Amino acid sequence: MDGERFDVIVIGAGSAGITAARLARGLGRRVALVEKSRIGGECTWSGCVPSKALIRAARAAREAGRSGEFGPAWKIPARIDASGALRYVRAVVERVYEGEKPAVFEAEGIRVIQGAASFTGPHEIAVDAARFTAKKFIIATGSRPLVPPVPGLADTPFLTNETVFALKKLPRSMIVLGGGPIGVELAQALGRLGVKVTVVEMAARLLPREEPELADLVGSFLRAEGVGIMTSVAATGAHKAGNGVMVEVRATGAAKAVALRADTLLVAVGRVPVTDGLGLEHAGVKAGPRGIQVDARMQTSVSHIYACGDAAGPYYFSHMAGAQAVVAARNALIPVFRTKMDYSHVPWITFCDPELARSGLTEDEARAVHGPSIRVYRHRFEDTDRGKTDGVSGMAKFILDKSGRMLGIHILGPHAGEILHQALLAKSAGMKFSRMAGMVHAYPSYSDVISRPSKQAYVDELRRHPAVRLIGALASLVKGK
DSSP states (O other), X not given: XXXXXXXXXXXXXXXHHHHHHHHHHHTTOOEEEEESSOTTHHHHHTSHHHHHHHHHHHHHHHHHHTGGGGXXXXXXXXXXXXXXXXXXXXXXXXXXXXXXXXXXXXXXTEXXXXXXXXXXXXXXXXXXXXXXXXXXXXXXXXXXXXXXXXXXXXXXXXXXXXXXXXXXXXXXXXXXXXXXXXXXXXXXXXXXXXXXXXXXXXXXXXXXXXXXXHHHHHHHHHHHTTOEEEOSEEEEEEEEETTEEEEEEEETTOSSOEEEEESEEEEOSOEEXXXXXXXXXXXXXXXXXXXXOOOTTOBOSSTTEEEOGGGTOSOOOHHHHHHHHHHHHHHHHOOSSOOOOOOTTOOEEEOSSSEEEEEEOOHHHHHHHHGGGOEEEEEEGGGSHHHHHHTOOOEEEEXXXXXXXXXXEEEEETTHHHHHHHHHHHHHTTOBGGGGGGSOOOSSSTTHHHHHHHHHHHHHHHHHSHHHHHHHHHHHHHHHO
């Protein structure tokens, strides 16, 4: 065993890897960060950053088209220059990457090694012809798009989130396979930029893992914007058709398939962890179809090797990757006061417009666990004064257990991803929902979708209080006399 030696080698320089490397370096360790592609990973180059930039550009186009609803209106027909939106996306990505270039990490004392890493033993990796050793390893190799086994798909040109943002020109039409978060976000954004989009989803509704009541609202919003939606439909074949593509789909229970044609096909049916090529067997690290096997401390089957982020799962979110990276790096480097991951209060946001944010159980899930004792509170954004001034729609839904503590938070509306955190803080602290009524919320603001239902919960608790019920009973007796 020879080569350059480190205290910690982090494999993968996406959200998880960057966080782990910086924490390890902050603890005074000698750290190497290995990346086979570009630093920043999926989040910077093909995920969070470009998708949110595209969504912002699309929202600007949508707002321009809606200007007449608020008084001022365009006097001539507006034409969307989608190429400008794509340039904006690339510019935002480059601005983010400015803070993630190799020189930035080298200046922080982190050694950056470009190339594909593969274990040659429990304490050694090979990167091309070079060998490197370390006391501890943290694997953070991320995930890639899942390509389903649809007949003919492998021979059909298609896009994924890894390639769609490299387009120089948007197509006239697109079929989107998958109605999950990625499919919904991109379908809406591209539709607003002038692409005729049809979404094909196997489940009975879009966003099948979300609260059904709110997921159905998202579907209605997209349909109102002209996005075609086919649910309970599976792709049964795909092939190139002239300058475009053809996808055959079959509805559940249907005898025949229907052919859909479009200029392009976007596959957005999920993601799979990247573990191939790592030589995990040479280090004794166990992995399966769902990624590298880890315990709650993010420790693998080998005591000095940890894994975090999409490579370990179970949530493919950048914020969860960062949280796992902190746990992994801390446990790898600090032998006392080891910590565990807690998945009880995971924030989950689909950045459609309006945003859909959640944490915890859906109503059906809560009833399955807690029975009929749960309580449900709703409030619509259009019923708030701020909602009326802004002309927005949406809903907040809170599911409580019999003690009044939150089991689930579901918010569909403007800035839902920001609003969520106020309720999530209370949920993670074990507070009763009604206690939020005691907080003064600024007026007029979207926080009314929390303050109003929490006040209703407070009133309901007062009504159920034994002393209040006794006073009510006595008052009834006095009145009866």
